[in-house]
Amino acid sequence: MRATSFRIPRLLRSQAFRILLIYLVLFAVSAVALIAFSYWNTRRALDAQTDQTIEAEITGLSEQYQRLGLRGLVDVIISRSIHGDHGLYLLTDAVHRPLAGNLDGWPQVQSHSGHFIEFDYERRYGSETERRRARGRAFALTGGFQLLVARDVHERYETVRLFTTTLPWTVALMVLLGLIGGGFVSRNMLSRLDSINRTSEDIIQGDLSRRVPTTRSNDEFDVLASNLNRMLDRNERLMKGMREVTDSVAHDLRSPLNRLRNRLESALAHSEGDNAEQMQGAIEETDHLIATFNALLLIAEAEAGAAREAMEPMTLAPVVEGVAELYAPLAEEKGIKLAVKPGGPAPIEGNKSLVSQALANLVDNAIKYTPEGGEVTLAASETPGGVELCVADTGSGIPVEDRSRVMERFVRLEASRNSPGTGLGLSLVAAVARLHDAVFTLDDNKPGLRATLRFPVRRPRAAPAE
Amino acid sequence: MRILVVEDDLEAQRYLVNGLKESGHVVDDAADGDTGLTLALSRPYDVAVVDRMLPKLDGLKLVEEMREHGNSIPVLFLSALSEVDDRVKGLKSGGDDYLTKPYAFVELLARIDALMRRRSPATVKTRLQVGDLELDLLTRAANRGVTPIDLQPREFRLLEYLMRHAGQVVTRTMLLESVWEYHFDPQTNVIDVHISRLRAKIDKGFETPLLHTIRGAGYMIRARN
Numbered sequence: 046m047r048a049t050s051f052r053i054p055r056l057l058r059s060q061a062f063r064i065l066l067i068y069l070v071l072f073a074v075s076a077v078a079l080i081a082f083s084y085w086n087t088r089r090a091l092d093a094q095t096d097q098t099i100e101a102e103i104t105g106l107s108e109q110y111q112r113l114g115l116r117g118l119v120d121v122i123i124s125r126s127i128h129g130d131h132g133l134y135l136l137t138d139a140v141h142r143p144l145a146g147n148l149d150g151w152p153q154v155q156s157h158s159g160h161f162i163e164f165d166y167e168r169r170y171g172s173e174t175e176r177r178r179a180r181g182r183a184f185a186l187t188g189g190f191q192l193l194v195a196r197d198v199h200e201r202y203e204t205v206r207l208f209t210t211t212l213p214w215t216v217a218l219m220v221l222l223g224l225i226g227g228g229f230v231s232r233n234m235l236s237r238l239d240s241i242n243r244t245s246e247d248i249i250q251g252d253l254s255r256r257v258p259t260t261r262s263n264d265e266f267d268v269l270a271s272n273l274n275r276m277l278d279r280n281e282r283l284m285k286g287m288r289e290v291t292d293s294v295a296h297d298l299r300s301p302l303n304r305l306r307n308r309l310e311s312a313l314a315h316s317e318g319d320n321a322e323q324m325q326g327a328i329e330e331t332d333h334l335i336a337t338f339n340a341l342l343l344i345a346e347a348e349a350g351a352a353r354e355a356m357e358p359m360t361l362a363p364v365v366e367g368v369a370e371l372y373a374p375l376a377e378e379k380g381i382k383l384a385v386k387p388g389g390p391a392p393i394e395g396n397k398s399l400v401s402q403a404l405a406n407l408v409d410n411a412i413k414y415t416p417e418g419g420e421v422t423l424a425a426s427e428t429p430g431g432v433e434l435c436v437a438d439t440g441s442g443i444p445v446e447d448r449s450r451v452m453e454r455f456v457r458l459e460a461s462r463n464s465p466g467t468g469l470g471l472s473l474v475a476a477v478a479r480l481h482d483a484v485f486t487l488d489d490n491k492p493g494l495r496a497t498l499r500f501p502v503r504r505p506r507a508a509p510a511e
Numbered sequence: 512m513r514i515l516v517v518e519d520d521l522e523a524q525r526y527l528v529n530g531l532k533e534s535g536h537v538v539d540d541a542a543d544g545d546t547g548l549t550l551a552l553s554r555p556y557d558v559a560v561v562d563r564m565l566p567k568l569d570g571l572k573l574v575e576e577m578r579e580h581g582n583s584i585p586v587l588f589l590s591a592l593s594e595v596d597d598r599v600k601g602l603k604s605g606g607d608d609y610l611t612k613p614y615a616f617v618e619l620l621a622r623i624d625a626l627m628r629r630r631s632p633a634t635v636k637t638r639l640q641v642g643d644l645e646l647d648l649l650t651r652a653a654n655r656g657v658t659p660i661d662l663q664p665r666e667f668r669l670l671e672y673l674m675r676h677a678g679q680v681v682t683r684t685m686l687l688e689s690v691w692e693y694h695f696d697p698q699t700n701v702i703d704v705h706i707s708r709l710r711a712k713i714d715k716g717f718e719t720p721l722l723h724t725i726r727g728a729g730y731m732i733r734a735r736n
Contacts, residue, residue: 325727401695
């Protein structure tokens with residue numbers, strides 16, 4: 046099991062979690078918008094109702110004033126002040142001195158909306174007083190009198206306040222619950238994806254028998270897993286078939302080639318002079334044919350990944366030393382300086398025999414195309430991006446446009462067509478590179494050629510199924 | 512020497528048997544695994560040459576059964592299969608050497624000779640001698656007569672291998688496999704260059720050459736022509 050400290054950021058980076066987060070934000074925004082809209086609508090409807098009542102009362106009271114005069118209005122206000130349930134009244138003179146009503150004095154206006162004002166007032170319950178919110182309208186009567194008619198809207202005000210203070214908490218709680226839920230969902234999805242990834246890794250490393258585990262829930266992941274498994278079954282069958290084909294091609298071609306060579310050898314033993322020379326030539330041609338066939342077969346095997354099973358942890362440094370030592374006398378004979386650049390042990394996961402052969406091919410080529418007095422340098426080094434195996438020479442190099450072409454099978458540049466070789470040397474290097482997930486590049490060494498194999502950082506072998 | 516050849520390709524078998532007989536060996540042959548096993552267990556052989564793919568009993572199984580019955584004669588596998596892990600399988604099952612078809616007859620003969628030589632290690636040798644060339648395996652010193660010869664470690668191993676097979680043909684592939692432990696053919700014949708350097712050290716300036724080139728086959732170290 047991985048450590049939690051590693052799990053959490055990975056969880057946050059997961060696609061499932063990101064999608065969930067987006068939905069959560071969308072949901073929160075739309076919920077807030079919906080609540081706000083219905084609140085605003087309700088409040089407007091309530092205010093309109095209050096405002097209508099107030100308008101009606103003002104109209105009524107101003108009629109009373111016109112009909113009965115100040116005295117009559119005062120009477121009505123006093124009577125309504127006592128009997129009305131939510132009505133608030135105040136009649137003052139021009140300088141706001143109270144004449145009648147159930148408000149103590151002209152209030153401090155809190156807010157305006159059109160003709161209407163909102164203000165706080167104190168209501169008495171015996172000896173207790175309570176500060177409450179009211180909404181009303183002031184109206185100037187003829188004679189300089191001021192009439193204020195208002196309704197208590199404290200309940201509505203309280204609701205609004207409650208609403209505005211609890212809304213952030215509600216949203217916060219919603220987001221929190223959403224995150225927890227999302228975390229669980231994504232972790233579940235991640236663990237299923239992880240098991241698919243682990244299996245894929247194992248298969249890439251060469252264990253073709255691995256399959257993605259399925260659960261009994263028969264959900265989308267199980268469908269995906271069983272589809273993948275069916276694909277893997279087919280792949281394994283194909284690979285096996287391919288190997289059988291390679292084996293039988295090898296067998297069916299090698300046996301007649303063997304008989305051919307045998308016959309030529311015994312014919313050579315019984316011939317003389319010119320005939321013998323012809324036979325010797327035929328044997329040499331056969332050997333060349335066999336060498337080409339062997340090289341092709343090896344490339345096919347490397348590409349089929351058959352050699353993946355023979356991969357093991359190894360270091361490049363001794364391989365470089367060994368190949369350099371093998372070729373040193375040849376280089377010396379040609380007047381070429383063959384040097385090994387010191388580097389680290391350069392560990393990789395690989396097939397030692399194939400890597401040695403690939404390196405030998407590169408060195409062979411380098412010596413072949415480097416003139417006397419030149420230099421061939423071998424290096425294995427560890428870089429942050431992986432392990433590099435490099436063969437650099439000071440020879441004629443390969444023109445840029447031909448560099449990728451020479452890795453193809455049988456491609457030989459005109460200049461080298463008459464040198465010995467099968468034309469498969471670099472193709473084998475390319476196949477070995479692919480087998481090792483390495484990148485094979487040919488660059489300009491200014492002058493000369495620099496062939497580089499970049500091996501990926503060695504991954505620890507995936508642990509067996511939990 | 513008595514040699515058992517188990518090979519189902521009859522033409523290849525005939526050629527092999529004739530060639531070995533011409534070289535002075537006594538040869539029995541079998542065309543399938545069962546017959547091969549019966550022969551191997553009932554008669555004394557010095558070497559067995561076994562094809563990897565045989566009817567009735569596979570070459571690998573044949574050798575495994577031989578070993579289970581306590582038969583330890585050297586076995587040379589012949590295989591027409593692809594190489595990468597087949598060599599390992601062959602050697603794991605109890606084979607002593609492995610040769611891929613098509614092979615040169617001299618290569619096969621040289622390897623059979625080497626296997627038979629390996630079979631009779633009279634005593635553990637600490638000194639090897641060919642003519643007046645001496646190799647001390649303990650002090651890692653080489654002398655030709657009274658002249659000390661300075662050898663690089665790989666040259667020492669090369670000379671040691673040649674001297675252990677003194678009087679026998681040793682092929683380039685055998686040297687590459689035994690001295691360098693490489694199982695592939697380099698495009699250029701690098702072994703020839705190593706040999707000529709060694710020859711310059713042990714033969715140059717001496718009256719009788721010891722290291723000989725056997726045309727079309729390989730090399731041989733021996734005291735007299």
